[in-house]
Amino acid sequence: MTIKARITTLVTQALLQLQESGLLPADAVLPPVELERRAEASHGDFSTAICLILGRRLHLAAAQLAAAVAQRLADHPDIERAEAAGPGFVNLFLKDHVIREALIPVLDQGPLPTNLGRGMPVLMEFVSANPTGPLHVGHGRGAAFGATMANILSACGYRVTREYYINDTGLQMDCLALSIWLRYLGLPAHRWPPGLYEGDYIEHIAEALQHQQGMTLRPRALPDWSSWPEPGSSEAINQWLMRCQEILGPEAFAALRRFGREAILTDIREDLAAFGVVFDEWRYESELVACGAVDRVLTCLREAGQAYERDGALWFAASRFGDEEDRVLRRANGETTYFARDIAYHLQKLERDYQHLINVWGADHHGYVSRLKGALEALGAEAIRLEVILVQFATMVRGGRKISMSTRSGTFVPLRSFREEVGRDAARYFYMQRAPGQHLEFDVDLARSRSTDNPVFTIQYAHARIVRVFEQAMERGYAFDTRRAAAHLDLLQEPQEQQVQRLVTRYAEVLETACMHRAPQAVCQYLLDLAHGFHAWYNAHVFLTENDALRAARLGLCHAVRLTLQHGLELLGVAAPQRM
RNA sequence: GCCCCGGUAGCUCAGGGGAUAGAGCGUCCGCCUCCUAAGCGGAAGGUCACAGGUUCGAAUCCUGUCCGGGGCGCCA
Missing domain, CATH: 3.30.1360.70 (Arginyl tRNA synthetase N-terminal domain)
Structure with missing residues (x-):
């Protein structure tokens, strides 16, 4: 408590x-x-x-x-x-004894988990970027937020499952396969229909494909590209896709799609792991389709009278559920839409053994929330158990210049190069410094600076300093044990150490606040406060004094500060360095 | 046109019915014989965009206006 x-x-x-x-x-x-x-x-x-x-x-x-x-x-x-x-x-x-009593368990075990969640199982879905290309810095914010929020929920007694949903069906995957194939056949990108995927990664995948398959996916005679539909025309992509599938046949085309998907997923997985973001579950949309879940949803919606045919397509009556207009579930060409598949996915999520679902989505999905919840309600599911947290976009500032990020503008800064530029620790911390619903201005230069300008450095430095204090204590032959420290905490009467004690004992409250309000930025702010409190104390008083009892107490408080910093940094996915 | 997010210190942002509105950076002035000066202390700096309204009380809630960012596909 x-x-x-x-x-x-x-x-x-x-x-x-x-x-x-x-x-x-x-x-x-x-x-x-x-x-x-x-x-x-x-x-x-x-x-x-x-x-x-x-x-x-x-x-x-x-x-x-x-x-x-x-x-x-x-x-x-x-x-x-x-x-x-x-x-x-x-x-x-x-009374001081209230603070001291709260401090003593921290000395032994570090900050104790709170039990706000009482073991409630929660499914947290985040990132879920389409496997059509590498992650960019926009995904990075969702990844950092999802991972940190999941850690905080977990520290507050929720049983959290972290899930990545892989949108591996639909037009975009076909486009990926086509892009790889065209590159593999050596057709330069400027002759492709617009809207396909370019970039070095396509070339790397094409090379890997050639390495693995040789030229078996190459037709006996190279296609006469000039006879293919004009790339600029509106239907070019669909027609090129059809031709490609005719040449390769359905099985080889499907294999090509899987090859591209796995190559990109491998990249995404590595990228996330290096960013300290690890998932418990990776779910494939294609498996959902294969088991008939999507078709069942469409049937149910129709039977419930919430879906109807028009212009050859199947529509969901979204306008009855607060959406602006009705939405297509199955296109005239027979393909289901992303929306239809997503209903099936979320219905399935609700049927799994979770009491609460949290989705972390980019803010560009905001119009999509009411539609999805509407569909779930139409199916008689408890849409209220689904919580969607929208994460706003981030703007990067480097050298005083803004690099704006937008899905449409195509200015993608890859997460990997960004992470390598500013380092994982600064990236994770800076992403979390602002409330998720707020636009974030990411100061790349500040994140890179190795000085007190940089909050993440101030915090890490406090941790490293404490480690150093204990090394010094060892060198001087001062033993440390937590029971002795606990017995003398009442000697800590200096204003700075009073302040630090109160900060340490407040940590659990900060976690609960961050948890309930979905506000990891509170943890960032707290760690900065604690680091500042520590630095002020360090500067004002010598810890390794001749006075055995006082020294024991001060080392004890140092120890508690270190464990708290370590705990908080771990939640944020930031390292707690031994020295700097 | 419709929808979402915002406008708080020079800058980036917390706070989101309650007391004298906070933090970091930046600026200015100080502080090492000492466990890391990669640090610390102090000071200056505000019409909480604007106008109405609700309230004993509004930066906070409501309405409107202005300004900025983003989103609105039989893509995912």
């Missing part, structure tokens, strides 16, 4: 006592007590506006209520001082 939860209970009990004593009406329904941490030291460790809220609801004088609450709490052994302030706030100052 966090200190905050404990004190919240105390305040609630005080209010109940006021009800018993008649100061508050016995039949009043008490709103949940909320405690605030305020920056202002004179506002104590916690402050609450509960009396203002009650005063308004029950038409009572808030200041008098606050005084009564403060009076009830003042004698509690955990409370140093309780005072009514301003128009009706109650400010609470904790």
Whole structure:
């Protein structure tokens, strides 16, 4: 239990006592007590506006209520001082022993996991980039956010499964196969129909294909490209695809598609692993299609009267569920749309043993959310269990110049080169510094700087410094044990070490806040605060003093800080270096 | 045209009905005989875009306006 939860209970009990004593009406329904941490030291460790809220609801004088609450709490052994302030706030100052008692378990085991989630199984889907090319920096933000959020949920007692959904059916995969084949046959890209995939990676895959298959996918006579449909025409891609499939035959074409898919997935997997992002499940859309799940969904929607035929296509009545217009499920050519397959996928997700689903999507999908939820509702599924977190795009700034990212503009900075440029640690941290729903401006130069300008460096440096302190202690023959440290924590009376102790014991609250609000940026901010608190302390006082008891206590607090930094950095996917 | 996100310190952004609005960077002034000065302390810096409204109380909620970013396919 966090200190905050404990004190919240105390305040609630005080209010109940006021009800018993008649100061508050016995039949009043008490709103949940909320405690605030305020920056202002004179506002104590916690402050609450509960009396203002009650005063308004029950038409009572808030200041008098606050005084009564403060009076009830003042004698509690955990409370140093309780005072009514301003128009009706109650400010609470904790006894030092409350902080110390919360600190002692951290000395032994590091920060303890909280149990907010009570083991609830959660499926978290993120990245899920189409296997048509390497990841770019836009995917990087989703990857960093998904991985970090999953870590935080997990640290807060949820049972999290991390899933990557592979969109490996549909037109885009056909285009990938065609692109590889054209490159393999040596046709220069400027003669391809526009909309196909170019780039070095296509060439590498074509080379690998040749390496593996030789020239077996080459027709006896090279196609006379000039007789193929004009690349610029609107139907060029479809016609080129048809010709390609005629030449290769369905099986070879399918094999080509799989080859391209696996090559790209291998690349994506390696890229993510190097970014510290690991998945538990990789699900193929093609398997969903193969097992008939998509067809079943279409049948169900039709039977439910929520789908109809028009212009040769099958439509979902999305407008009945708050969408602007109805949406196509199956095209006139018989192909199902991405939308139809995604309904099947999410229906299947809901049927698996998860109580809650979280999707991390790029902000460009925002219009898609209501449509998907509508379809799930139409099928009688609990769409409410699906939570979609939209991650806004990131802008890169290098040398004062913006490099804008957009799906359409085609300015893709590959995640790999970006990661190699700024380093994994800075990349992961900077991506998480801002709320997911906010546009992010990524300062590449700042992320690269190896100085105090850079928050991730400040934090890592604090960790490395503590490691160094312990090395020095060893060299001087000072033994360290946590029990001795725990026994002398009461000697830590300097303002900086008081501050650091409070920061350390606040960590669990920060995690719970970050978890509930889906706000990993709170962890970044906290770690920076803790690092600053530590550096200030380090600068003001010598830890390795001659005084055995004081030294033990200071080393103990150092140790707790280090374990907390390490824990937080691990959640963010950032290294906690031994030295710098 | 419709939809989403935003406008808070010079810059990048937290906060998102409650007290004197915060952090990092930048600027200015200080601090090493000492465990990493890759550090620390202090100062200056604000009409929370604008106008109405709700409220005992609005940066926060509502409406409108202006400005910026993004999205709107029988692609995925």
